[in-house]
Amino acid sequence: MKLLPAPVTTLALIVAWILLNGFSLGHLLLGAALGVLIPLWIKPLRSNPSRPHHPGTIARLTWIVLVDIVMSNIDVARRILGPEKAIHPGWIWVPLDITDQQGIAILAGIITTTPGTLSVDLSPDHKHLLVHCFHLDNADDTIAAIKQRYERPLLEIYP
Secondary structure (H helix, E strand, C coil), rough: CCCCCCCHHHHHHHHHHHHHCCCHHHHHHHHHHHEEEEEHHHHHHHCCCCCCCCCCEEEEEEEEHHHHHHHHHHHHHHHHCCCCHHHCCCCEEECCCCCCCCHHHHHHHHHCCCCCCEEEEEECCCCCCEEEECCCCCHHHHHHHHHHHHHHHHHHCCC
16 A cells, blocks of 8 residues: 555645644644545545646646636625625536546636635536526626636646
8 A cells, every 4th residue: 555645635735734724743743644644545536546737737727716816806805895786696507628527626626716606516427517606797708718717728737
């Protein structure tokens, strides 16, 4: 049995634990224990783990997501503080070109972490993602933006 089946995940869990709880020797040890144990526990759930490609695309996508999170926070705050008639919630089904399970999960996570949108469901055939939008002016434009900004880079990362 390999002690570190996912070393990047282990490191990410340790760093996240320290960032969330502050640095101390106890938190470092607990974060390290969780960083080793969680990947071991979930290893059986990962039937066919895929490996990401194109580190430059990963960096570019990360930057795009961070900028979108900030801009979406501003937009949502402006709409909440403004008149209620300026909010038009809606549902959209986003057709998916990506077939990699990890890529779909990351896309759903990106959509959910961006304020104002929430990925809610995946169709049984894994070809559509149901998304709730806090404010939806034009469904086609929103779908096109999700596909262009997030799915297209994920298709390069998880071909």
